[in-house]
Amino acid sequence: MTIDSATATGTDVSTIDLDEFIAGIPKCELHVHLEGTLEPDLKLELAARNGIVLKEKTVAEVEATYGFDSLASFLAVYYPAMHVLVTADDFRDLAFAYLTKAASDGVRHVEMFFDPQAHTGRGVPFATVISGYRRAIVDAHAQLGISAELIMCFLRDLSAEFAMATLMESLPYRDWIIGVGLDSDERDNPPNKFAAVFARARREGYQLTCHCDIDQVGSIENIRQALEDIGVDRIDHGTNIVESPQLVQDAKRRGIGFTCCPVSNSFVTSDMKATEIVTLLRDDVKVTVNSDDPAYFGAYIAGNFAALAGRASLGPEDVARLARNAFEIAWLTPRARAAYLEELDTYLARYGL
Numbered sequence: 001m002t003i004d005s006a007t008a009t010g011t012d013v014s015t016i017d018l019d020e021f022i023a024g025i026p027k028c029e030l031h032v033h034l035e036g037t038l039e040p041d042l043k044l045e046l047a048a049r050n051g052i053v054l055k056e057k058t059v060a061e062v063e064a065t066y067g068f069d070s071l072a073s074f075l076a077v078y079y080p081a082m083h084v085l086v087t088a089d090d091f092r093d094l095a096f097a098y099l100t101k102a103a104s105d106g107v108r109h110v111e112m113f114f115d116p117q118a119h120t121g122r123g124v125p126f127a128t129v130i131s132g133y134r135r136a137i138v139d140a141h142a143q144l145g146i147s148a149e150l151i152m153c154f155l156r157d158l159s160a161e162f163a164m165a166t167l168m169e170s171l172p173y174r175d176w177i178i179g180v181g182l183d184s185d186e187r188d189n190p191p192n193k194f195a196a197v198f199a200r201a202r203r204e205g206y207q208l209t210c211h212c213d214i215d216q217v218g219s220i221e222n223i224r225q226a227l228e229d230i231g232v233d234r235i236d237h238g239t240n241i242v243e244s245p246q247l248v249q250d251a252k253r254r255g256i257g258f259t260c261c262p263v264s265n266s267f268v269t270s271d272m273k274a275t276e277i278v279t280l281l282r283d284d285v286k287v288t289v290n291s292d293d294p295a296y297f298g299a300y301i302a303g304n305f306a307a308l309a310g311r312a313s314l315g316p317e318d319v320a321r322l323a324r325n326a327f328e329i330a331w332l333t334p335r336a337r338a339a340y341l342e343e344l345d346t347y348l349a350r351y352g353l
């Protein structure tokens with residue numbers, strides 16, 4: 001069934017073309033690392049622009065380095081690739097390229113992670129990074145009508161002192177950053193290592209989120225710390241929570257959102273975790289679908305919806321629920337949230353949903 005032939009009542013959802021429905025549904029992306037949107041062709045272009053000599057000379061050669069099967073082996077490819085990002089224009093072009101793709105994928109609002117320490121640690125000033133990213137956000141809003149915010153992530157495998165110094169460095173740009181998160185290698189780096197950093201970020205008015213990656217040593221304890229000790233507003237990934245009915249109840253009661261990334265899961269754990277995501281969805285936990293590091297995992301947000309829907313035999317109502325969850329847990333103003341939800345409802349009404 002196409003949009004034109006849908007009727008507002010009595011629609012047989014089994015006739016809906018799910019790919020077309022997924023392509024068109026207004027989306028909100030809450031888990032994408034800007035540095036993970038660096039496509040091989042842009043990497044080669046930025047290297048040439050900055051006089052950096054890479055071993056790889058073609059897109060195929062860059063892609064041939066993408067041999068990862070765990071979080072650690074992914075990160076070992078991800079961090080060195082970022083060295084081609086040097087000037088504010090580079091950061092602007094990276095983020096604008098992502099926002100252009102996202103807009104064409106039906107994304108209406110996005111909250112994007114960035115890793116300042118991966119740049120300041122190699123001598124690129126914080127101001128260079130954030131001014132480039134900010135320019136992309138302003139340009140994309142004006143040219144593409146997409147809204148975007150930045151979430152500053154701390155690298156959990158580095159020290160809490162470096163994270164605190166980075167938090168302090170961010171304060172002059174407070175209005176350009178909506179929240180803080182925690183990413184990188186989780187092993188032996190639990191949320192509580194950064195308790196003082198999160199507490200200070202909260203006092204400064206930032207929203208809080210935290211990666212609890214899939215199937216980590218101590219996943220459940222790290223989820224517990226994020227929820228109970230740190231008091232996060234969202235959890236990134238975090239589907240291991242299904243192992244603890246008590247934590248699930250707590251997350252439900254507090255309306256905590258989970259930013260799931262099915263295709264990424266299938267790379268770092270060889271399992272999309274579709275069963276866990278759908279179990280939580282059916283239990284009315286606010287799970288969402290996102291792309292994580294789309295240039296590396298080969299799927300932007302629509303591709304992630306399609307992959308999950310295919311694996312778990314989801315129908316349009318499930319897809320609609322996942323899309324709605326994201327607008328509901330996004331760090332939007334009440335007015336912006338209402339406007340996006342109305343856009344979503346208008347779209348769904350065209351399908352009789």
Ligand code: ADE
Nearest residue numbers: 033183184211213292293
């Ligand atoms: N940095 C970029 N992608 C990440 C992920 N999936 N987990 C932890 N850190 C990351």
Ligand code: ZN
Nearest residue numbers: 033211236292
């Ligand atoms: Zn992530």
